[in-house]
Amino acid sequence: MEPDRDRNAPSSEGEESPAGGTHAAVLEIRCPSCRKTSAIPLPPPEVFDCPRCRCELATLARLRADADALLRQSRAHLLRGAHALALSDASSSWDLRHCRAAATLAFLAATLGGDAPEGVAWLRASRLPEA
Numbered sequence: 001m002e003p004d005r006d007r008n009a010p011s012s013e014g015e016e017s018p019a020g021g022t023h024a025a026v027l028e029i030r031c032p033s034c035r036k037t038s039a040i041p042l043p044p045p046e047v048f049d050c051p052r053c054r055c056e057l058a059t060l061a062r063l064r065a066d067a068d069a070l071l072r073q074s075r076a077h078l079l080r081g082a083h084a085l086a087l088s089d090a091s092s093s094w095d096l097r098h099c100r101a102a103a104t105l106a107f108l109a110a111t112l113g114g115d116a117p118e119g120v121a122w123l124r125a126s127r128l129p130e131a
């Protein structure tokens with residue numbers, strides 16, 4: 001069996017984050033196949049396999065990172081009163097990953113934006129158990 005460690009090593013050559021800095025943050029991803037939790041560096045590398053079952057996790061990590069970025073944008077829009085943009089980003093995040101935070105932000109954005117029926121629908125979604 002050949003070691004898989006090099007395959008999961010983050011590639012630092014020639015890569016820069018859009019902000020120009022380095023990220024020490026990691027994303028915890030639970031393998032959908034074997035349920036092992038792995039810490040994946042941010043931004044997610046091109047290739048990352050589950051150390052236990054070798055399931056490909058990089059695509060899932062990128063989706064999670066994109067969903068989290070949309071949540072941060074939604075929060076920022078909400079804080080400055082841009083309810084429609086906050087709702088749009090929270091809804092887009094929800095499309096990538098059903099999580100309580102996205103539904104809660106969408107609920108707040110819809111309700112504060114004056115759309116009570118939409119808010120109620122998101123309130124129901126926000127009560128779902130975490131995925």
Ligand SMILES: [Zn+2]
Pocket residue numbers: 031032033034035036050051052053054055
């Ligand atoms: Zn696995």
